Amino acid sequence: MNIDFIKDQFPDLAKDQKLIEEIAQVATIKSYNKGEVIIDYGDYIKYVPMVISGLLKIIREGENDNEILLYFLGSGESCAASFSCCMIKKRSEIKAVCEEKSKILMIPISYADQWMGKYSNWRDFVINMYDARLLSLIDTIDRVSFAKLDEKLLYYLDEMVSHKSDQVLNISHHEIALDLNASRESISRLLKKLEAAGKISLSRNEITIIDL
């Protein structure tokens, strides 16, 4: 497998050549398109996913139709929770949905486990990912409990565009509304304001970020 991208996306891991070689041996690369579900509720997780490119959305769904957006995973990021989740053979409590065409490096859990002792770079990577996820969760709590909708929307757009190479988001107002637990109309109106302020431009299923 061609593993050159690891040096770009995961520079901390790339420092250890042996680790890189082993990753190349055991990992597989999977591609997903927008909307595909990568991990669903109740799934047993067998791989630690590492995002090479694209964007994943990690969400928690309630009994009704409401969902909470926990965080995004962009390139160079990984979901450490999946690691512990499969270590204790628990079913997934969360859902991972592909937000835009993505490539994911899948590390079989048995290796991910074994590398913890074998490679300090890997161990540091996993710990850093835990820390990063925890911080973004705390951030999320702040957002959902305190922020007003217009602030949430700004944060959402910012978060989304920061994980992308270009400034164009292919998403409908409806989808945003679901992610933010708001009504579609509110989102449309707020977006309209942002457009009037020259921060974004709108067209069907497309939002171009000009300057937030």
Add this chain to the structure above:
DNA sequence: ACATTAAGTGATT
């Protein structure tokens, strides 16, 4: 051309 889906708007609570 028609149906469907996305988005815009005003009124009401």
Add this chain to the structure above:
DNA sequence: AATCACTTAATGT
């Protein structure tokens, strides 16, 4: 800010 009712616009068949 949510909901409703309705309009307008874009897109698919």
